[in-house]
């Protein structure tokens with residue numbers, strides 16, 4: 001053993017020399033820089049000509065990044081028709097994002113060289129064929145996303161190279177539940193594989209249409225069926241042995257696009273939603289619900305989403321937020337409510353948002369009457385919250401003023417330098433009472449900041 005060590009050292013040194021030398025000539029970043037330049041030059045040199053060659057090249061636009069010590073390669077939305085070779089990157093990625101490209105086939109050995117990959121996102125491509133050896137070498141892979149593709153069949157063999165696979169998404173593919181799928185379906189149905197392919201459903205044959213892969217009776221898959229009978233079934237009423245799929249309204253998992261890395265993020269923007277979707281996964285960190293038509297946010301719309309940090313509800317038609325509509329969002333940091341139809345925020349709506357730091361409120365017709373006091377009061381108690389866009393649009397007296405100013409003037413009893421009328425005075429008293437009540441209710445919580453101002457009674 002002792003003899004081996006100097007030898008080992010020597011050979012290690014020898015191995016190191018080339019990389020040291022590579023660093024010398026360029027101002028670049030050694031091997032990294034060299035590879036980077038190589039890719040760039042290749043793209044420049046041939047990118048415009050020769051389609052067949054160009055398709056093999058790596059688009060220089062994929063981005064490489066490191067987060068929490070893990071290397072990500074992001075090639076989403078890059079018009080790729082093939083998986084870039086593993087030597088395209090300066091470091092081997094742990095996470096490879098290839099969603100929304102134009103990949104049609106995964107041939108044997110496609111991911112050779114990608115050992116160490118733990119997650120692979122291939123959703124929203126056009127994959128119709130996966131050869132048995134396509135995932136060869138992905139021994140560390142835990143997450144494989146293949147939803148929204150054109151797959152009709154997949155064999156169990158294709159999954160065998162990935163012993164650590166823990167999350168597999170196969171839904172929204174036109175699965176043909178026939179004999180070649182038998183072993184795969186049996187595997188998916190093992191209790192230990194409860195996270196694999198949960199929502200995938202058969203598209204064919206008719207007798208299994210819309211049945212979940214998890215629920216198909218594997219005994220039936222390889223049974224000889226008289227094609228004539230199945231054909232006949234095609235023309236008659238498809239009820240009977242068929243499970244009708246329950247119509248799941250506005251379900252987030254099918255409607256929205258979910259990104260799993262670097263954190264769970266859902267893009268539900270511009271989906272024609274008229275209410276908050278159901279089925280939002282518990283571990284979601286960001287949801288974008290902007291540019292929909294939600295007008296009323298109901299109690300417990302986001303129940304149980306304890307990881308949620310950013311909620312974007314901008315450009316909806318929101319007029320009303322129920323008191324409990326944001327309840328449970330204990331870790332929300334950023335709430336975007338811009339460009340809605342809100343006149344005020346009802347008492348209690350903001351109560352769970354202990355960690356809010358950004359509140360965007362612009363583009364709403366804020367009504368500067370006493371209903372608005374709750375929000376101002378809450379904001380004062382949570383002075384760490386940066387807010388924007390709180391401008392009165394009505395009544396005319398206050399239009400264009402900041403709500404803060406309005407409330408300030410109101411509390412000093414001289415809104416717009418005029419004496420309060422009796423009506424105003426009554427309203428003021430009510431407002432002060434409401435504030436008093438609020439104070440009592442809010443006071444005991446240890447999470448609140450001590451109040452920094454006092455209410456001056458004028459009467």
Ligand SMILES: *[C@@H]1O[C@H](CO)[C@@H](O)[C@H](O)[C@H]1NC(C)=O
Pocket residue numbers: 269288290291312313314315334336
């Ligand atoms: C919310 O969505 C809108 C429109 O899609 C976008 O302009 C805005 O920046 C988003 N807000 C946040 C906080 O990400």
